[in-house]
Amino acid sequence: MKKTLHVLIIGHSEEEAALLGEELGRGGYDIFLERVYSSSTMIEALSRHSWDVVLSEYKLPRFSVLAALELLRKNAPATPLIVVSEERDDEALVAAIKAGARDFILKQRLERLLPAVKAALAEKKAPAPGIDGGHFETRLKLALEVNNSGLWDWNVETGEIHFSSQWEAMLGFREGEFTPNLHTWEALLHPEDKTAVNHALNEHLEGRTPYYETEHRLKSRKGEWIWVQNRGRVVERDEEGRALRVIGTYTDISSRKRAEASLRLKTAEFETIFNAIPEAVVFSNNKREITLANPAFCALFEYPPDELEGKSEEIFYTDPKDFRNAANSGPEANGKEAIPAREILFKKRTGRTLTGEKLETPVQDAQGNRIGFLSIIRDVSARRKNGDVPKVQETNYRRLFEEDLTGNFIISPQGAILTCNPSFARIFGFASVDEAMKGNFFDLNPDPRFKASFLELLRKEKKLESHELELQRRDGKTVYVVQNVIGEFGENGDLQSIRGYVFDDTRRREIESQFVQSQKMESLGTLAGSIAHDFNNLLSVISANSEILLMKMNSEDPLRKAAEQIKQTSRQAAILTHQILTFSRKQVVQPRVIDLNEVVENVAKILLRLIGKDIEMHTILNPDLGKVKIDPVQIEQIIINLAVNARDAMAGGGKLTIGTNNVTVDKEMAGKHIDAQAGLYVLLAVSDTGTGMDSETLKHIFEPFFTTKKKGKGTGLGLSTVYGIVKQNKGFIDVYSEPGKGSIFKIYLPRQAEGQ
Structure with a gap:
């Protein structure tokens, strides 16, 4: 009967966890996995279950692997933790091993995982001499050796350097043959690397960089140049800040450098051949997303090369069924054999169609797994007669036109909208296509010069690509679009119609x-x-x-x-x-977990005296409000500053309302604010019935020393202070205001999870 191995996973994705479980399953275990992401979920998992081993990423989004090791030491000290990392970082390796990690394994070398887990389990049962939790140096040495690394220790005052044995072995020196000091080491440096190495080293010794890191060449005993990656950090300075001792690691990266050079050469050879092929050739991944296309393909389908990467092959098919048949059906979609040539009706970027003969073959990696497709398309439209193209294609083209997410249209030179699709109507705020077709394209820009300048440019250029315009929706709101348009000209050169499509670029702007x-x-x-x-x-x-x-x-x-x-x-x-x-977020603060309602209630007593008798004040507080982590003095500053501004905006009296609530910010809302994250927040809202602000004022209200008050009546720092506090506490602000309709400031602060 198989032994069950209970594994706690910290931070890895579901796919990565499954891969780790599969690797451990090769050892004859039944694997029981559980994934956690934070300190609270880890404590909960440790309290209800006994784990054989813990596997953790080094870089965690919610807490660190060092914190995880501390929790493990307090709650399950006998359980080993092994770090499985995407990147090789010697400082991270040293820190993890020093904190108690049993091993440090790269994801690219998962074959080491099972032996490492077995060794950790054996050590857990009966710790071997020199490899128990108290022998940091031994475990670090073992970890560095399997990662092809070594240590060096430099006494800056004497110039003496101690190298571990791997260093001499790497350069081919016999033990004791090399004098370990700075001068002999510098003599081995490649002349072309000396300036960069000395600059990086001096920058760190002077304290201008957090650590020293270079890639350079050293001469071996045989006179060959060995590429090494060198990393180090000052660990001891004197009272005046001068460096006394530096400790670091080194790694032989010669194989990587040779592979990179070989790859560059092969890539250059491939690109030369690939670009010279006269047929249209395209590579796509298993999802049928384009990864590479040659110039002949771009020319055939009239696409700039930089627009194709990542796009689905579906954009070239006039009939979605043809794409689905190619992508999802039959043994061709899942097999590894070449797919016979077949004729398909494709469409170009401009919407024009072509009949293409497509030959497709799967692309495999070194292990024989299919990783994508190589397709060759030959234009055979010339051998087709007009009657050979099925009439049903017109129906398919109309369907594609109607379902396209970009706003497609055809207009007259006078601006009458002759036809458009639903997306065009949606972008410009029309209730339907019929309503849009009653309008005029040039009315979408109120500038009377727009029509003349647009037509003049189109007559000159014949077509406009990636043309940016500021237009207006039917409700008057500004919409920024990027459009591609082509003018249809008669034999005498007169403009007869304009067709094209627009993409709503407002969100990006x-x-x-x-x-x-x-x-x-x-x-x-x-x-x-x-x-x-x-x-x-x-x-x-x-x-x-x-x-x-x-x-x-x-x-x-x-x-x-x-x-x-x-x-x-x-x-x-x-x-x-x-x-x-x-x-500027440089003041000293003392953040702690607080109930926002308590602070509001305390400040409200002060505000009654501050705002005067002409202003009514109301508080609407959620009794089940979540907690936030912030210095309570900072919350008081926010409320008082906003209340004073509201008072000044209500010179003739009015109403001030302060409210709190729990809110969930989705990705769409978070995307409207730089650095904002989706999740749970606590909302503090302060609104007034004052004079309000126009859009131009709203652009500047958080800038320091900006004020709309009379000279001597304000410093212009009140809202700047609010902005700085909110940003310092990882929150964000929304402001809604219109002249004569008052203002509302909404402060969003991250809600603390229960138990934190």
Whole structure:
């Protein structure tokens, strides 16, 4: 009877976990797997089950492998943990082994997994001398050896370097034949690599880089050049910051470099032949997505080369059934034999059709697994007569036209929409195709010059590719489109009709605008924070000296009033610098898990005095509100700043409402905000019935020192402070406002999972 191996997986995908289980199953085990992703789910799994081994990724999205090792030490100290990593990282390897990991295995070398697990299980039963949890150096040495790596230890003051035995073996030196110091090591460096190596090393010694890393060549005892990857880090500095000791690792990467050079040569040879083939040739993966097409293919189907990669082959078929037959049916789809040539009616990028003879053969990897298809298409339209093309193709073309996600259209030179598909109507806000066809294309842009300039450009160029336009939907909202259009001209050169399609590019433009704004705010924050720190130092001197002056003056001193004014002004300036530091996210904070409702209720008492009697204040708080992790003082700053702005916008009185709720942010909403992640959030909403803001003001409200108030009535840092706090706590803000309709600020803060 097979022994069941209970394996806890941390962080790997479902497919990767299945692969790990399959690899371990080769050892004659029945495999029981469970996957966890966070500290809380790991603790829960450890509490209800006994695990034979834990397999973890090194880079985890929600917590680190070092934290996982600590949890294992506290809850199941005898259970071994093995790191299975995508990348070879010597620093990660050292850190993991030092923290207690039993081994460090690359995903590319999974053949090591089963022996490593067996060794860990044997060690668990009866720890072998020198390989138990307390012998970090031994386990590290073993891990480095199987990963083809070694250690070096450099005394910077004396120049002495200690190399592990693998280093001498790598270069072919006998034991004791090589004098281990900096000068002899530099003598082995390739002349072309010395400048780069010395620069990288000096940069790290001076503290300008977090670690030292280079790939360079060393001369072996036989005079051959060996490629090595060298990584290191300063582990000891003196009181003045000078480096005293550096420890690192090295790896022989000569095989990789030779493989890369060979691959470059073979790639160049392949590209020369592939590009010279006169027939249309295309490679696609098992999903029928194009991975590579030669120039003849691009020319035949009238596509630029950079537009084809990743597109489905389906875009070339006029009849979807032909594509489905090719992709999904019969032994041809799943087998490894070449598919006989057959004639198919294809369509080009412009919509024109061609009859092509297609020959297809599967492509296999070194293990014989099919990884895609190679297709050759020959244009045989010339040998077809008009009557040979089935009339049913017109029906298929119409169906494709109707179902296309881009907005297809044909218009007259005067702008009358002669025909269009449902996507065109949807993009421009028409209720139906019939309603769209009652309109005029040139009315989609209110600029009276648009029609003349568009027609002039089309008559000159004959066709417009990737032409960007700013148009208006039927409801007046701006829509950005990218269009491809072709003019149909008569024999005398007059423009008879215009056909083309438009793609809605509004979403990309919005994201691009958000990114630019985010970068600008980040730059302003960095600049403001640097200035604020220096300014704060100056204020400390001014404030301290004003205190000294006041201590030495009596109450009748004629200069006392001036000294008191200096002190008061320095305090006000200190408040400003604190706000600037908040915006730049450089102030010291003490975040903790809090109930947002409690903070709102406490601040509300202060706000009643702050906003005045003319303004009604209401709170709408969700009693089952989730917790957030933030410094409560920062929440108070957010609420007070927004409330003060609302008060100033309601000079004649009004209503201020503060609300809280639990919300779920989906991918679509998160995609509208740079750095926002989909998930569970707590919402803090502050709304007023004040004057509101126009769209131009909304673009600038979070910029430091921007204010719409009169001179002397505001610093322009209130909303900048709010922005800085929210960003610092991994949240985001939505603002809704229109002139005369008030404003609402929605603050989204990540909700803490229960038990955290």
